[in-house]
Amino acid sequence: MDYPELNVPFPGKEIFLRLGGHLTKTQVDPAAACRFQRYALEAFRLCRPRGRWQIFPVTAVTDEAIILADGSSIPGGDFSRKNRDISFLWCGAVTVGKAVTETRDSLEMVSARAVYDAVAGECADGAMDMLQALAAGELLRRNLRLDKRRFSPGYGDMPLEVQKFFFSSLQLEKLDMVLNDKFFMIPEKSVTALAGVR
Amino acid sequence: MTRNEFKKRCESGFLILDGATGTELIKRGMPGGVCPELWVSEHPEVICDIHNSYIRSGSNIVYAPTFGGNRCKLAEFGLHSELAGIVSTLARISKKNAGSRAMVFGDIAPTGRFVEPFGDLPFEEAVAIFRETAQALADGGVDGFAIETMMDLQEARAALIGVREAAPDLPVIVTMTFDSSRRTLTGNSPQSALVALQALGADAFGCNCSTGPEEMAQIIAEMRPYARVPLVAKPNAGLPRLVDGKTVFSMDDRTFAGCAQALISAGAVLLGGCCGTTPEHIAALARQVKLCSPPAEIPICSSVISSASGIWQFGSKFTVIGERINPTGKKAFQAQLREGKLDMVMDFAIQQNSAGAQVLDVNMGLAGIDEAGMMRRAVAMLAKSSPLPLCIDSTDPEAVEAALRLYPGRALFNSISAEKNRLEKILPIAARYGAMLVALPLTDAGIPGSAAERMLVVDRIISAASDYGYTAGDICVDALIMAVASEPQAAKTALEVISACEMRGLHTVCGLSNVSFGLPDRALINRTFLGMAMGRGLTAAIANPLFPELMAMVLAGDALCERDANMSAYLAAVSVSAGAVPAAAEKISPAEALKLSVLRGETERIPERIDAVLSSGMTPQDILNELLIPAINEVGKRYEQKTFFLPQLISGAEAMSRAAACLEPLLASGNDSEQQKVKFILATVKGDIHDIGKNIVAVVLRNYGFEVIDLGKDVPPELILEAAEKHSACLIGLSALMTTTMGAMRETVELARSRGMEHLHFIVGGAVVDQQFADSIGAYYAADPMAAVNIARQFQQN
Known part of the structure; x- marks a missing residue:
């Protein structure tokens, strides 16, 4: 399923918390608040969240990997051990595009860069939340249940090399995403995730 | 049924809607992967059986099986050109079967796409998609429409406008799904959706799916003070859970029906069920509703x-x-x-x-x-x-x-x-x-x-x-x-x-x-x-x-006109802005104004403030020692106390940088502070290209008097150790974002040990790094930029 535009609500609270804000303690004077809000909204306007997902039949689950029907193996014991009984593997990818990080990197003020970075990061996370929720709804109609808990390459024991699987199986070039030789995604604020489907 | 007749029917008592349709179709043999609308049109006896079950259970309104009957969804099966025929047939089958026993409402659900201005589906195209479905349903003789399971207000609006344009006189129920945070997927609150859609002409509004009846009662109650139309509750049968690989819902029919009073007290007038509910759930609900007391009257706000x-x-x-x-x-x-x-x-x-x-x-x-x-x-x-x-x-x-x-x-x-x-x-x-x-x-x-x-x-x-x-x-x-x-x-x-x-x-x-x-x-x-x-x-x-004075007057006016309970907004605003009122700021000394500019991160005002302080007779050295350093220390202290957040810490550091740059030419002679600076090597480790956190640490460290040698990102251990040797630095900060690149931190520390560089002290940080990991590799852990400063200061003092 392809979502060329994901309608991510402005994640104001999440950005504030990501930047170390405390909901009751932090006080920002009005001028600074206006400045930071401006950075945040400018960054948000540059984010273009979009994503795709697909499910793949699972034939076996070992302690170290998930084996798919086409013979592909997805390494990562943390994930496979928690998903022994899954029927399908859900794979999703989102990106917010490169405009926001390109602009971030061109900014002189590091404070502005920090806000841009937080906005782009939260926007990407929000887009993945949304993609997963949309997929859950779609799968429920097929009498399938998508786990809320998701795993991403590069976290836990799932190697970054798994990104190769995402790029080939989800055709992420259609989202203008590329994978570099160190398995980092470009645009930088992109998220890939796996979850079990029962 | 006209809209007015529907309104009167709602005023005369509760209406019972139907329960889940999809699971009932599967129970009766609908295979996976087929287009439900086409399959039902080829097996009309199945939907008649389901509707009959619900009508026997007490449903006053049943939904025609047209959930996916829009151009976008039917296109997934290559059936979009047959929309009018399929949808109107399903409406006719449902209507003929129900006869006078129950009303049949045409079911209209999301396209699966996001609508302008939030998404790529142009608003008028979305309206046209829904108008097409509504026209087919009206041609099939439905009594009204149920726009349901909407996850975005703008799509619900497009659907409602489309229906109104196709069938202006038929009643329309609109229900949306709200998650546990009581927002739709796209951030609409129940109240904002209600206010917009009832103004646009929805004849009833409420929620379906997502939650069980108890949670839904709370959402309904939140909407009620603004509801000028009847409220609708179509909850799931509790929470889904997995039993033997199958999704089952937690509430049996009696438990589900036991929530009827809560829904009615909250303000629901139309009640039914969504995922996990069956004709048994609806029968129990219908029985229970007859025993429920109506809700207490409350004033409804229209403004x-x-x-x-x-x-x-x-x-x-x-x-x-x-x-x-x-x-x-x-x-x-x-x-x-x-x-x-x-x-x-x-x-x-x-x-x-x-x-x-x-x-x-x-x-x-x-x-x-x-x-x-x-x-x-x-x-x-x-x-x-x-x-x-x-x-x-x-x-x-x-x-x-x-x-x-x-x-x-x-x-x-x-x-x-x-x-x-x-x-x-x-x-x-x-x-x-x-x-x-x-x-x-x-x-x-x-x-x-x-x-x-x-x-x-x-x-x-x-x-x-x-x-x-x-x-x-x-x-x-x-x-x-x-x-x-x-x-x-x-x-x-x-x-x-x-x-x-x-x-x-x-x-x-x-x-x-x-x-x-x-x-x-x-x-x-x-x-x-x-x-x-x-x-x-x-x-x-x-x-x-x-104009701050104007806004201050509004605050005071609200307090005086009893529109500010306990004057809390007035008191809060006055206490927060006490130091920020322009008139007060004008009275403070140039020295205090400079400190304030560092605290507030007003980088652009620093040069004029420095000039003003210099004009008052203060020496550059005193400005640095007595104003700027205490100010940046105060910024750090407030950050640690969480009264400041990261952008304020960085802005303060940037203001401090600007101030230091202004003073630098004046401090150059006779100042040996440059020679005393402690050197700090900073790098994002090998394999990792994320450097924003490292850059922030660099800015803050520089403002606390450290000479930062920033090696950039994706830096191999050998280069880090070479730089430490070359610059005679003993403090090394390493940053990593991914668990998979944390290994390079260990590699760097171990390489230093193997080379006998015991004088090097490593400080590690990054999103996935924690104290335990830092301990395991013999490094210090900095959770944030100020922590890095505080660790580095210990070495500075030594």
């Missing part, structure tokens, strides 16, 4: 407008409608609009939002531009990026329609007068989209001179508006304040209009700055008039919220 994410209730506080998005008298803004640019619209919106406006007036009236086109673009942009409801300000019917049709909320419309053109052409447009109205007491003959005459005109407008279903609560009367410089009695007349409206319970608004036109010190006249008008009961003003 409410909304944005996509929130609502604003007139009268709850004084309403400041920000006036800045208006090209009149703004040459730069006019030039931008003529170039087709809207950058300043966004700037004005942000400024006014931050300054405390509750509503944004949007006026695109400028000769030589396409007002309707620009208005539509401005509304689309503001709807996406501002949480404030909009006041659409135009006399051009085309611009008004463009704005109100697209706007994903209930707007305030400024304005309807008693002029023939406005009553005949613009009022129907405003009514079609349910906008709240500003009533301008003006006729084709001009502005009536006395307050009594103006009130007669107000009555004419209210009467005309009532023909479209408006009530007095939907209208805000413009007191029509004119310039006192040319009409000395203008203020008195406007105040009399405000008093007259106050006595009749009508809300009032005025274009505040008109009163002072042509006079010196306009702000003083504006504030004074505002105080007088608030005393007479003025509800709202179209004003410039960027």
